[in-house]
Amino acid sequence: MKIAVIGGGWAGLTAAWTLQQQGHAVALFEAARTLGGRARRIHSRSLNLAIDNGQHILLGAYTETQTVMRELGLDTSRLFHREPLSLQAADGTFGLRTLPLPTPLHLLGGVLAAHGLSLNERMSLITLTASLRLHGWKTTAGLSVGQWLEQGGQSPDVIRSFWQPLCLAALNTPISDACAQLFAHVLRDSLGGPKAATDVLIPRVDLSQLWPDELAHRLNQQTAEGAGLHLAHTVRKLSACTSAVTVDDSRFDAVMVAGNVPSTLRLLKQLEPVKGSQRYLDRLAGFGFLPIATITLKLEQPWQLPQPMLLLRDHPAKLQFGQWLFDRSAFARADPEATTSPAGNAATIQAEHLIHIVISDASALQTHDQSDVVAAVTAQVQAQTRRFGPMPHVTGHDVIVEKRATFAARPGLARPAVDSPWPRVWVAGDWTDTGYPGVLEGAVRSGRQAAAALLRSLA
Numbered sequence: 435m436k437i438a439v440i441g442g443g444w445a446g447l448t449a450a451w452t453l454q455q456q457g458h459a460v461a462l463f464e465a466a467r468t469l470g471g472r473a474r475r476i477h478s479r480s481l482n483l484a485i486d487n488g489q490h491i492l493l494g495a496y497t498e499t500q501t502v503m504r505e506l507g508l509d510t511s512r513l514f515h516r517e518p519l520s521l522q523a524a525d526g527t528f529g530l531r532t533l534p535l536p537t538p539l540h541l542l543g544g545v546l547a548a549h550g551l552s553l554n555e556r557m558s559l560i561t562l563t564a565s566l567r568l569h570g571w572k573t574t575a576g577l578s579v580g581q582w583l584e585q586g587g588q589s590p591d592v593i594r595s596f597w598q599p600l601c602l603a604a605l606n607t608p609i610s611d612a613c614a615q616l617f618a619h620v621l622r623d624s625l626g627g628p629k630a631a632t633d634v635l636i637p638r639v640d641l642s643q644l645w646p647d648e649l650a651h652r653l654n655q656q657t658a659e660g661a662g663l664h665l666a667h668t669v670r671k672l673s674a675c676t677s678a679v680t681v682d683d684s685r686f687d688a689v690m691v692a693g694n695v696p697s698t699l700r701l702l703k704q705l706e707p708v709k710g711s712q713r714y715l716d717r718l719a720g721f722g723f724l725p726i727a728t729i730t731l732k733l734e735q736p737w738q739l740p741q742p743m744l745l746l747r748d749h750p751a752k753l754q755f756g757q758w759l760f761d762r763s764a765f766a767r768a769d770p771e772a773t774t775s776p777a778g779n780a781a782t783i784q785a786e787h788l789i790h791i792v793i794s795d796a797s798a799l800q801t802h803d804q805s806d807v808v809a810a811v812t813a814q815v816q817a818q819t820r821r822f823g824p825m826p827h828v829t830g831h832d833v834i835v836e837k838r839a840t841f842a843a844r845p846g847l848a849r850p851a852v853d854s855p856w857p858r859v860w861v862a863g864d865w866t867d868t869g870y871p872g873v874l875e876g877a878v879r880s881g882r883q884a885a886a887a888l889l890r891s892l893a
């Protein structure tokens with residue numbers, strides 16, 4: 435079959451790869467010049483460097499993403515820096531790391547040994563997690579994470595040090611709004627999974643190099659007519675009937691629409707109404723979105739931060755919005771064996787002395803002047819990392835605000851399935867009904883599910 439995939443984010447890429455693996459001719463259309471969508475390499479004009487559009491971490495539980503990479507012949511142990519879960523506040527006021535013990539003792543011991551929380555608080559954290567596990571990782575329908583934590587007797591300190599950063603990192607939605615059930619799914623697959631599921635995986639190379647670039651190469655190697663990669667091609671027209679689909683002016687046997695929600699909605703609205711199509715479109719129209727901001731600081735010289743990821747305490751009233759501090763050059767110190775770069779840009783990541791400050795649910799930041807925010811966040815990092823020695827002089831910076839970084843994961847959000855009501859049309863994206871929040875693994879699983887559904891239906 436000749437299949438069109440619209441969108442080269444991780445969902446569309448996974449679908450394209452799965453379909454190509456099954457021997458189909460795939461034409462992938464991507465509006466941007468680089469593959470990867472919301473997880474991609476960009477060129478920073480202010481730093482004159484290739485950087486990621488945002489710092490991304492994966493969890494050991496993200497097994498499907500690692501499977502896709504291995505299918506492409508890539509060595510995940512070289513491409514990721516992997517370490518046991520470790521939540522350390524930069525200012526030293528809180529620290530929790532999993533212990534080298536069999537599961538679930540690695541976690542239990544880690545919580546008991548955590549510093550910055552009273553014994554009561556540590557016990558309440560263990561009790562709430564154990565009770566969630568006992569209830570099959572199910573929460574009451576319609577509950578927000580905030581309500582669930584309140585019912586579970588969590589103190590403001592446990593929430594601020596542990597639950598809130600975890601919820602924001604996973605759902606990019608404030609605890610007062612975030613869906614408790616979706617959060618429980620993340621906890622089930624990470625805290626409730628095997629020991630390796632809680633590991634944190636940080637890319638050593640840029641996000642497009644991680645695997646999208648390799649897939650681009652594979653797509654371009656196809657010889658069938660009409661198959662291949664079409665970068666910088668925004669699809670504007672879509673039509674479908676029972677025998678074929680037309681994407682712009684080319685005919686295909688089927689289409690996978692793997693854009694973001696607004697662009698997918700725009701394309702699907704062009705299709706003739708069929709049974710259930712209005713309901714499907716209404717679901718797409720029901721999504722809200724939240725931004726993530728990343729401030730990258732270029733330092734004059736290397737900085738000896740002890741680990742690649744540290745928690746920051748935010749003080750929004752002082753414009754100190756920073757929540758996480760990334761120093762990817764810390765890999766080299768943590769893992770000297772891996773410093774031989776598997777690809778060019780790994781060397782850049784380690785050599786350029788960059789640090790990145792991540793701000794999830796960054797709506798508040800957008801109402802302020804960017805230079806004021808950069809100054810305040812720089813001061814925040816300096817103040818909270820004092821124990822590691824003075825931060826080197828900042829020689830440049832970049833600010834990226836992804837306005838629609840993820841969908842707002844609110845209780846009751848009805849997410850569409852990968853099977854659309856239209857003939858020969860399937861959809862993929864982190865926003866489809868995967869049971870995951872808006873994360874890479876959700877996008878990859880959606881791409882897999884959508885490709886499998888298409889193949890089943892047209893077999």
Ligand SMILES: Cc1cc2nc3c(=O)[nH]c(=O)nc-3n(C[C@H](O)[C@H](O)[C@H](O)COP(=O)(O)OP(=O)(O)OC[C@H]3O[C@@H](n4cnc5c(N)ncnc54)[C@H](O)[C@@H]3O)c2cc1C
Nearest residue numbers: 441443444445465471472488490491669693697864873874
């Ligand atoms: C700053 C930031 C930080 C994040 N951090 C993490 C993290 O740490 N861990 C994690 O797991 N997830 C994280 N995420 C979420 C993760 O990036 C997304 O879940 C994932 O990339 C979504 O992939 P997708 O393929 O579903 O959608 P997208 O990546 O949005 O892909 C859609 C693609 O379709 C293209 N497109 C749209 N319309 C058309 C058209 N008409 N024609 C052609 N092409 C079109 C777009 O250009 C885009 O490339 C983060 C996201 C951001 C923005």
